[in-house]
Amino acid sequence: MRGALVRPLRDRRLWIGVAVVAAVLVIGVVAFRRPLAQWLWPDTRIQQLLAQGERALAQGRLSAADGSGARESFEAALALDSDRGEAGDGLARTGLAALAQGKRALARGDVPGARNALTLAQALQVPRAQSDALALDLRRHEAARAGLDDLVTQARHAHDEGRLEGAPDSALPLYQRVLALAPNRLDALEGREDALSDLLQAAHAELARGDLAAAAAKVEAARGYDPGHVDLPASEAALNEAVQQRLRRFDTRLRQGRLAQADADLETLADLRPAYPEVARGSEQLAAAYAAEAARRAGDFQFDAADDALARARAWSPEAPGVRAAAQAIASAHQAQASQRQALSPAARAKKLRQLLARIETAEARQQWLTPPGESAYDALREAQSLAPRDARVREAAARLVPQTQSCFEDALRANRVRGAQSCLDAWQALSVRDAGLADARRRLAQRWIAVGSERLGAGDAAFASEAVRQARRLDSAAPELADFQARVRAAEGRDR
Template sequence: MSAARPGADWRKQWRALPQRWRQLLLVLAASVLLAVLAALLFHNALGRWLWPDPRYDALRQRAELALQAGRLSAADGSGARELFEAALALQPDQLEAREGLERVAQAAMARADAQIRAGHTAQAQASLQLAQTLQAPLARINALQARLSEIPTRADSIELLLQRAQSALMQGHLDDGPDAALALYQQVLLRQPRNQRALDGREDALDALTQPAAKVLAGGDLAQIAALLQRVEAADPGHPVLPALHAGLTQAQTRRNQQLQRMLHHQQWEAAVQLCQPLSAVPGVPLPELCATGLDDALLHAANVAIAASRFDQARRLLELAEQAGVATDRRQQVQRSLQAASRIQPQRPQVVTMQGRAKVAKLLTQAQHAQARGHWLTPPGESAWDRLREARALAPNDPRVQHALQEMQLAAHTCHTTAMRDNNLGRARECLDAWRQLAPNEPALLSAQRRLAERWLAVGDERLRAGDVRGARTALERAQQVDADVPGSEALTHRLQRIGSALK
């Protein structure tokens, strides 16, 4: 009985301990046991990690020296690649050797890039092969391989390129394609940036290219100056002749603008279009200010004046000139509709107004006033204030009552538009603006009112887009473009809506 007593005492003491202490002691015992087992099982790996093989350090240091010296790979094993691989074989757990191989791959790609630029195809291919073997990023290897494949297979030597460039220079082919002198000299300089023959030849080609500059500037031809400036800038953005060409271009623009202003003042419409049209057909030629905007407004204004005076043939000719000048289609269509409406009314206009006709005019004017009071400026068709007034004008164009009603309605439409804009009632403002345009198509203030309304719609579109209302923003943009297709800011809002639409798909 006494022999079993010590064990029983131990168990009794164990049970007397608090449960939290017993759990803690069990966890400590298990941890010690696991540590002992791990040391027994992995003592070799731990030893390598804590005490690296001296041969590993020696190989890695030799590999670093080889990489610094540019010996990326060598058949005798003295290259950086082979030394890093040998070190990695001794200590697979060490990261330095793996990182060293990655740096060898990067150096191989950098070397391939330089060799491609120099035109050394065979050496570049070998460098790319080394980078690929070391598992360099595939995207970059493919990009370098694509550039390597672009080098001509006929292996144009530097000497051959120089000969071809000299021949092109002698024949006057300076910058008119890939076989021109400047392009060929540029190929040589990409491979050998300090090649003196290429540098001298390029300078000769630039001298020949800029030789006509003085004559072109003296002639003052806007298109010729712009074309020469583009050629010189493309060949050498820092050429000393460029400031003179830029100054000459500005002066030529000013002279053209003044010439165009005189033509518009004397209503020489065809001459003005002939002055601007060739310039707009040449890409990169900056148009005089009046060619860009003033000519459009002047042609449409003249067409509206011709329509109001019943000179319909002249109005049609002006619209043809506007089309040649590149006036926006929607702007031309507005005038075209006015022309068609006036043309339909004109044949019905009687020469003598009878008593019955005067009574009819009075009735139409009363109906126009009632429609205007109801806000029916342009709708419904046939019963609107504009339609009733137009019928009265067709019956008695010279009747003082008709002229007075026309002026009163024009003033009312303008007031209606101003009030609607003040109240931010943009739909009403658009309706009143359309009525104003029908009543006074030649009113100078129309264009600025149209632009302000379109800008207000754009502001609404921007506000709705910021609030997350994409549909409302798109509707506001459409309304702005309907009022003024060229309003600044519509393109930016369009791009923002397109990006949001793409993101939501």
């Protein structure tokens, strides 16, 4: 037995394995001694960082990109232990040292060095009075070296040449440079005022030419240089009046069906006054007009024009009334055209027509006006119209569906079933995009969404109220009660969060 135990101990392979394991352990300890030490004794790492920061501070290396500066060392120590007072004290002393360093740099004429030191001191939150004093000295030094007289002369020449703004060597930017260094310099103040007066006169000329964007850019630039300029209020008033005139022109063009011109007007207005309620309402109206145009073009199988109109509708307001119906109309027109191209015998055509009429009746009974796609009353009617547009039964179905969707809408509206009324309205619009009663129906449904949404909000149903806001805005963004209702919904959502 003893011999059996001793023999493995004399085996050379065993001792070689032990030696290899021991070597690996020794190498691992040597290689990872620092990470292990930091893990086991984190306080040691903090002391190292504090010592490193003190050495860097003593050597004047206040900040370094490689992390060896005093600031970086103290910040690293603070990150390891936010309650460590020595780290915070080190950062405070580093900030004061930066101020002293900045003063010395300024004394020897090193402006970039002084500016960098000031930036560091401000970042380390030195007392405001001390950093402001250094900043003032720095500005005075820059003013003394900047050749302000030359800058004023350059600004005058630029003004005489009509180069008021838009480039660094234009008159207004040059005057601004002078005033940043010498805020009370009278000739620069007077020169800037004259240049701004000329800039605003140019803005009035742009308004007279109808270029609102250029005029607005000049007025905005003038406001940036001197918001208290004497001519600015009159220029802003003239710009606002021009905006109102452009809004009226947009409305006229939209009523006349001149969509491309109305589009250009609204695009200018949206750039200038994106938050205007009139712009939001115009976006809805223009999108609805484009949607109607898309549906009309699709009915004539003019698919390129229909797609272009639908794209513009979606660009202005993808949720506007009629956009979804227009997309459905285009899809149905494609389907109808494909059906037309199929060579059907008279018997097959008659059979197909009977099937479509049956589908219309089935969809009517189920009130499936627009959905599901391909099975709705609208889709079946469009296909039947493409197959036999003069058939008396098809004409009767078309004449029957529009009043039914109107009745569906009115019934749902009376019962406060706003979602159902919405579906019926979409179907009505798809079947008769130019119906004169649609605008009033949209307004009434928007008001009903607000009324029902208010009731549900009072009952604590904020989700339904949010949906009501979206639907009412989509139908009539100018509804009188909408703004107040939207504010109440937002307040309720804020309380829920």
